[in-house]
Amino acid sequence: MKRFLTALALTAMTAANAASADEQKDLVTILTAPEPQTQLMSMVLTMQAVQQGAAAHILLCGPAGDLALKDAPESATAGQPPKNMSPQGLMQMIMKQPGTxxxxxxxxxxGKGVGPDVLLDGIGIAKPGEMAKAVLEADASMSF
Structure with missing residues (x-):
């Protein structure tokens, strides 16, 4: 009987883990803010969600689009307190996570009069229809 209960418990745990994997949450982060602290905080919260199992889709618009540039302004690359992390640096760490x-x-x-060659590797250009679908289908969204 003890072996049966142990086997039953292991089966239940395996099924629960499989269900959790199937229930991955989708997060859309829309960032437009020009302030480095706001940009960094949006990346902190997005990274926290990714570490908790979410698939993240980040959309950068307006001044926040500068985070995507190979030759980004200092506001995107300068470290912020308390951990001396930059908005662009944390964004690049997020990009390395699966499902982002x-x-x-x-x-x-x-709007900047430039082409896609100015973007960091791995950053794309959102198609409005696909982005709207992602927002509608997301389990959660954040806007900064």
Missing amino acids: KVEVCAIYLP
């Missing part, structure tokens, strides 16, 4: 996606809004590059 970072894009600039469709009008960001034309």
